[in-house]
Amino acid sequence: MCNMQKQIRLKNRPLGTPTHEDFQIVEAPIEKPSKGEILIRTVYISVDPYLRGRMNDVKSYIPPFGLNEVISSGVIGQVVESQSALFAKGDVVLGILGWQEYSIAKETSIRKIDQNLAPASAFLSVLGMTGLTAYFGLLDIGKPKEGETVVVSGAAGAVGSIVGQIAKIKGARVVGIAGSDEKVKFIIDELGFDAAINYNTQDVGTALQETCPNGIDVYFENVGGQISDSIFPLLNNFARIPVCGAISSYNNEKADIGPRVQAYLIKTSSLMQGFTVGNYSSRFGEGAKELGSWLKEGKLKYEETLTEGFDHTIDAFLDLFKGANLGKSLIKVAEIE
Structure with missing residues (x-):
C-alpha cells in the first residue's frame, strides 16, 4: 500500500x-x-x-x-x-x-x-439508508391499506423502487412515475407495479386520471415540481403524502414557486408530512429485519x-x-x- x-x-x-x-x-x-x-x-x-x-x-x-x-x-x-x-x-x-x-x-x-x-x-x-427511508416513510406516514392506490414519483430510483414494492406487499395498487420507457418497463415487469407513467412523453395529469380512476390515497413524494402539482386534484379524503425529496428543485437558483396546496389538503383532510430517515434511527433494527426478511423471501428486488x-x-x-x-x-x- x-x-x-x-x-x-x-x-x-x-x-x-x-x-x-x-x-x-x-x-x-x-x-x-x-x-x-x-x-x-x-x-x-x-x-x-x-x-x-x-x-x-x-x-x-x-x-x-x-x-x-x-x-x-x-x-x-x-x-x-x-x-x-x-x-x-x-x-x-x-x-x-x-x-x-x-x-x-x-x-x-x-x-x-x-x-x-x-x-x-x-x-x-435495499438494506441501507434508501431501504430504510422507503420503509419508514411509506409505512409510518403513508400507512397504505389493502386496495388503496399508492402513487410514487422517482419510482425507478433507489427509494421509489423499494416504496412501490413495499406498497404491493401491503396489498395496495401502485402507480409509478418515471422518466423513460426503460424505467416504466422495469418497474412494471420487474418490480410488479400495476401501472407507470413516463413524465417525459406523457401528460402526467391526464395519465394520472387514467391510471388512478378511484383517486389517490397515498403519494410518496420524491420529486416535487409540476409532477406533484398534478397529484393534488386527485387526492382522496384522508390521503397521506410522505415528503421524502424534491429533486426537481435542488438545483434551482431561485425559490421554487408553484400552486398552493392548502386548499387541497383542507378539502380532503389529507396529511402531508416531511421526514428524514434519521427521525427513525432508534428503529433501524426493526426496519432492517423486515427488509431483510422480504429480500430473503423474494418479495423485494x-x-x-x-x-x-x-x-x-x-x-x-x-x-x-x-x-x-x-x-x-x-x-x-x-x-x-
Whole structure:
C-alpha cells in the first residue's frame, strides 16, 4: 500500500446544477489509525440526491459541507489496519465516510456487515439508508391499506423502487412515475407495479386520471415540481403524502414557486408530512429485519447502477440530476479481498 491517496473535495458552492468545476480531486497522505480507530479501504461509495443540499451554506437538518473539505456519504469499506478490539483486518464495514480511497474511522462510527445476508453493496441500498427511508416513510406516514392506490414519483430510483414494492406487499395498487420507457418497463415487469407513467412523453395529469380512476390515497413524494402539482386534484379524503425529496428543485437558483396546496389538503383532510430517515434511527433494527426478511423471501428486488472507478465518482453524482440511474447509484472503487 502506498502512502498517498485521492480525495474529492468541494471547491465551490454550486450555482444551479453542479459541474466538475465545483469539485477537485487532490492527493493526500494516508493517515495511521490511533487507539480506538480503524483504517478502511473504500470499496463502494454511495451518491445520493440529498448531498446536493449539503453543498449550499444554508440551515438544514444536516450541516453543509465545508469548502475545500472532503465530501462524505455512505461507504462500504474493508479494514486494512485496526487499533480497535472490535474490528479486525479484513472486516467489511459500513459508515459515513469521505469520498477518498482510504478513511480513518472511530470504532463507534462504523459497523460490520454480514455478507451472508446479501452482497455488500445491498447495505447501501435495499438494506441501507434508501431501504430504510422507503420503509419508514411509506409505512409510518403513508400507512397504505389493502386496495388503496399508492402513487410514487422517482419510482425507478433507489427509494421509489423499494416504496412501490413495499406498497404491493401491503396489498395496495401502485402507480409509478418515471422518466423513460426503460424505467416504466422495469418497474412494471420487474418490480410488479400495476401501472407507470413516463413524465417525459406523457401528460402526467391526464395519465394520472387514467391510471388512478378511484383517486389517490397515498403519494410518496420524491420529486416535487409540476409532477406533484398534478397529484393534488386527485387526492382522496384522508390521503397521506410522505415528503421524502424534491429533486426537481435542488438545483434551482431561485425559490421554487408553484400552486398552493392548502386548499387541497383542507378539502380532503389529507396529511402531508416531511421526514428524514434519521427521525427513525432508534428503529433501524426493526426496519432492517423486515427488509431483510422480504429480500430473503423474494418479495423485494433491487437494482444498482454501478460506476467503476474512483475517478468517476463526480460523474455518477452529476448523472443523478439527469435521471441516468436505475435503482441505487454506487461507485465501485475496489474489490473486497
